[in-house]
Amino acid sequence: xxxxxxxxxxxxxxxxxxxxxxxxxxxxxxxxxxxxxxxxxxxxxxxxxxxxxxxxxxxxxxxxxxxxxxxxxxxxxxxxxxxxxxxxxxxxxxxxxxxxxxxxxxxxxxxxxxxxxxxxxxxxxxxxxxxxxxxxxxxxxxxxxxxxxxxxxxxxxxxxxxxxxxxxxxxxxxxxxxxxxxxxxxxxxxxxxxxxxxxxxxxxxxxxxxxxxxxxxxxxxxxxxx
Numbered sequence: 001x002x003x004x005x006x007x008x009x010x011x012x013x014x015x016x017x018x019x020x021x022x023x024x025x026x027x028x029x030x031x032x033x034x035x036x037x038x039x040x041x042x043x044x045x046x047x048x049x050x051x052x053x054x055x056x057x058x059x060x061x062x063x064x065x066x067x068x069x070x071x072x073x074x075x076x077x078x079x080x081x082x083x084x085x086x087x088x089x090x091x092x093x094x095x096x097x098x099x100x101x102x103x104x105x106x107x108x109x110x111x112x113x114x115x116x117x118x119x120x121x122x123x124x125x126x127x128x129x130x131x132x133x134x135x136x137x138x139x140x141x142x143x144x145x146x147x148x149x150x151x152x153x154x155x156x157x158x159x160x161x162x163x164x165x166x167x168x169x170x171x172x173x174x175x176x177x178x179x180x181x182x183x184x185x186x187x188x189x190x191x192x193x194x195x196x197x198x199x200x201x202x203x204x205x206x207x208x209x210x211x212x213x214x215x216x217x218x219x220x221x222x223x224x225x226x
Contacts, residue, residue, distance in 0.1 A: 001162065001193055002028035002051060007060035009046050009216075020046040021057070022216040028162075028195055033188040035204040035224075036197045038213035044197040045166060047213070051195065052085055052164045053077035065161065082111050086155030086163045088184075090170035092147045094139040100126070100150050101135040107158045125153045129183070145176030152183055156192070163187065165196040169203055181206045 009021040020043045028034055036044050049055040050062060053069060056077075062069045064084070072080065086107070087093075094103050101122060108118045126132040129149040139147055148168065155163055165184065169177035177200075185206050188194050196207065204210050205224055212220040 001030050001032075001065055002026070002195070003061075003063040004047075004051075004057075005061040005063075007047075007050065007062060008058045009043070009050065009055075010058045020216055021050075021060075023060070024213075024216070024218055026211055026218065026221075028193065031188070031191055031193055032209065033185070033194045033207045034196070035207035035210045036195065036213060037199070037204055037210055038219075040199075042213040043216040044213055046216075048164050048166055048195070048197050051162075052087060053081045082107070083158050084161050086158065086160040088148070088151050088155045088163065088165040088168045090167035092139070092144075092151045092171070094147055094150060094154075096139050099136050099138050100131065100142070103139065103150060104154045104157055107154060111158060121157050122153075125157045129153045143176070144172050145179060148172060148176070148180050149183070152180070152187075156187060161193060163192055163194045165194060165198075167198055168196065169198075169200060177203070 004024055004026050007021050007024040008019065011018045011020060024047060036047065038044055050057050057070065069077065069080065104122050104125065105118055108121060123132070126135055129152060131146060131149045131153065134142060134146060139150070142150065168184065169180050172180060181203055184194060196203070198204055207224055209223050211218055
């Protein structure tokens with residue numbers, strides 16, 4: 001599904017050049033759950049942003065489902081991302097000014113889906129995330145665990161091929177963190193491919209494989225023993 005070859009990312013200012021990724025080769029097959037680990041500043045989030053088509057690499061190749069994304073312009077990346085990739089962030093990234101239902105509806109609006117189909121999908125996913133009774137509430141009226149459930153609902157409502165999760169339990173207590181990881185594990189077992197950035201050894205154990213980055217390079221890649 002996802003393959004990168006010799007992927008590099010260099011950030012430049014007038015005086016400083018910083019290499020965030022240095023020749024990264026990874027692959028992600030359909031249905032996998034892979035965790036990316038490493039210390040702060042090792043390039044994890046940069047890699048996730050490139051795979052999520054939020055940014056371009058400086059050099060190297062990025063293939064998504066047999067399509068070479070490497071030189072796509074921002075407009076093309078945005079169009080390609082719709083329906084293909086869902087995002088889950090540590091800080092939830094919900095819009096406080098609109099209710100839960102409308103937050104989850106946003107990806108479907110961007111896809112110009114019919115209203116009847118939108119309603120059906122939203123009702124199903126909110127029920128699945130056990131948050132349907134909160135549909136007309138606003139994000140600030142929910143607990144952190146409930147907000148992350150909404151964020152997951154928004155990520156999966158369009159049926160994306162790939163879910164990218166950036167520290168999905170980073171702002172949650174242990175109980176809510178485990179509940180969120182169980183939800184992601186259930187989605188993966190149903191066929192959703194997941195790539196997750198995490199500092200948490202506990203969360204990484206939910207994955208089938210880990211990729212460890214250090215100084216912008218892959219240093220260790222290993223299967224998780226169940």
